[in-house]
Amino acid sequence: MPVKYREKTQRSLLKFHSTAWLLYLYSVVFLVATFAQLAKGNVFSFLISGAVFFGVLLSAVWMSNGRKNKFHYRQRKFVIQKPFPLMMLSSLTLGVCSFVGSWMVAGMSLFESLAYGLAATVGSVLWYGLDEVTSSSFGAVRDQDSKEILALSEQSIVNIEQANKHIANRELSGYLTKIVNTSREVVNTLVNHPEKIPQARRFLHSYLGATESVIKRYADTHKLVDDESLEKNFKNVLQNIDSVFEEQNQKLLENQVFDLDVDIEVLNTLMEKQGIN
Numbered sequence: 001m002p003v004k005y006r007e008k009t010q011r012s013l014l015k016f017h018s019t020a021w022l023l024y025l026y027s028v029v030f031l032v033a034t035f036a037q038l039a040k041g042n043v044f045s046f047l048i049s050g051a052v053f054f055g056v057l058l059s060a061v062w063m064s065n066g067r068k069n070k071f072h073y074r075q076r077k078f079v080i081q082k083p084f085p086l087m088m089l090s091s092l093t094l095g096v097c098s099f100v101g102s103w104m105v106a107g108m109s110l111f112e113s114l115a116y117g118l119a120a121t122v123g124s125v126l127w128y129g130l131d132e133v134t135s136s137s138f139g140a141v142r143d144q145d146s147k148e149i150l151a152l153s154e155q156s157i158v159n160i161e162q163a164n165k166h167i168a169n170r171e172l173s174g175y176l177t178k179i180v181n182t183s184r185e186v187v188n189t190l191v192n193h194p195e196k197i198p199q200a201r202r203f204l205h206s207y208l209g210a211t212e213s214v215i216k217r218y219a220d221t222h223k224l225v226d227d228e229s230l231e232k233n234f235k236n237v238l239q240n241i242d243s244v245f246e247e248q249n250q251k252l253l254e255n256q257v258f259d260l261d262v263d264i265e266v267l268n269t270l271m272e273k274q275g276i277n
Contacts (some may be wrong), residue, residue: 020067020080020128022095023060027053030097046254048104055097063090063128073132073160078187085131095121141194149197150187153204156212157183163219164211169231175238177214182245183208189252196252201250211241 030053037046047091073083099117102108108116141147157180164176186204190197218234 020060020090022092022127023056023063023124026094027056030056030101030105033101037105048100052097052101052105052215055093055100059090059093062086062093063124066090066131067128070129070132076151076154078147078154078191082132087128087131088125091121091128094124097168105168116274118227122129141191143194143197143198146194146197149201149204150190153183153187153208156208160215163215166219172231172235172238173233175242178201178242179238182242182249185250186252187246189249194227197224200248200252207241207244207248 008023030049034049035047037049056111063086066083066089069083069086073079095117097117098120099113101118102111103113141150160176161180162182164173167173167176186200190200214237218230221230
């Protein structure tokens, strides 16, 4: 229970820090102005104030999503395509809305409004920062197909890591940590020796993907069902997966044939027998 509570607290803190709550708070100013113009019966100013309010609100949503994208981007070493620069778009939108609101709603002069809009944009950039600009490093890997394989494999590893955070059983979590570490060793070896990627393609596509799937299913299921037999079965599955991962990693390091002695169908059969699939 304390572990689950701590994980829930950490997720809540991450969600709070990624939310652009200052921008949401700032939008309230224009919401008040919108109702004020409505009360005065000024239809044009009411429409302008409402548009500015929704613009600032949209800016807050984009900034929140952009900060989440930045956080997830930094977790990954191999990324094929960078996320859309929502943080920059948010800051620019905020500046435009502040300019329009100060000029057409507050009645400031054109130059004052321009200064106000520019200050809003610069302030947003200084406070929240910009989108991630660093490029992914694929080392000696030049082939696009190989890059996609590495990126997808890393995504599976990250997903396994995230699922592991929801598992309170330390023994099971330990197996998952070993599987994650071994998987990263495999990927890092392939980055340094891209000529081995075709050799490892089947392992990355089939076994790693199936492993991610079964772990995510267990992470979702064990929250709803408190069953000791389920944990025991899952432990048996993890032991088999851990053994295969270690064996294939050793073969890769020793330049042996990187092939699956345990086929993907065998893993599926094992999961079905254990009641996890």
